[in-house]
Amino acid sequence: MFAPRFALLVVLLGLPAVGDAQGVVVSPGFVDIEIPLMGTEFGVGVDTSSILVWEGSPNSKSKITVQSLATYAAFDLTVEAVAVERANSVGAVPLTHWMSPRDLIVNIKKAVGRNAEIQQATLRYEARVGSAGPAAAGLFDNHIVLFTITQQ
């Protein structure tokens, strides 16, 4: 008699939230990118360790925007959603300080039926020394990168 009650509880937890339950999650919490030296030139620091997971709205198409909350940026940084499921990546998006949200993923299809539509993409970050020349030793940028899923 115990097992059926436990199973019922688990199934209820697994149901998506009622209504327009779109949401987004990014992991890991921290990404460190080191700009490498290639001979006597700076190269491109690349990181593809981050995964973006989202649940589309059952009522409308959705999109995901990206925004850096940095107030200062010494290096050039871009993010691109790759291996996108059931949506379209707009390509590499520059992340600058004091920026407004910009589209990262568009045309996220409506969730079908009552089951959650969980999709994901890999985030590819590229960091490089800008045209200003070599960066100062010990200098670093810290971006809080915010992803938001909204109706398209």
Added chain:
Amino acid sequence: MFKYALLATLAVVLAFPAAAQGSPSASHSVNINVPTIRVLTLTGGDVTMSISSVETTDTELTFTGSSSYNMLTNGSDDKITAVVASVPEGLSLTGTYAAPGSATGGTDVDLTTTATSVVTGLARQRANGQSISYTATAGLDVDPGDYTFDLTYTILAN
């Protein structure tokens, strides 16, 4: 059969991030850093010095030679030093150095067994083909033959 269904349900719940079911925003921290980098290379290999001219009034023989260096630093105040492993008896060596940008290159710097600054004021810059001009002198009492100066250059914080 029921056990299998239970396990499958548990797997679904664990696989779907709970936070994705209703939170419209998520963020993470992206840090970019550049390590401290200083690079110095000499181009042209070994330098063979030669006499350009000799006058009967000369009290010593003068030899000249040239080389160049490439450098890169992201330090804010760096310098290049030179040191000679050993100075042959009766000879001396000086160098004149080009410097990029606002840095300063030394003129006729005596190159000895004590490390000496030859370029100063390097800051967050890179440059290729910066010239080095060497001048060596030998007294008339120095035996004819081959003499070698082994020079070591170092780029470091000032």
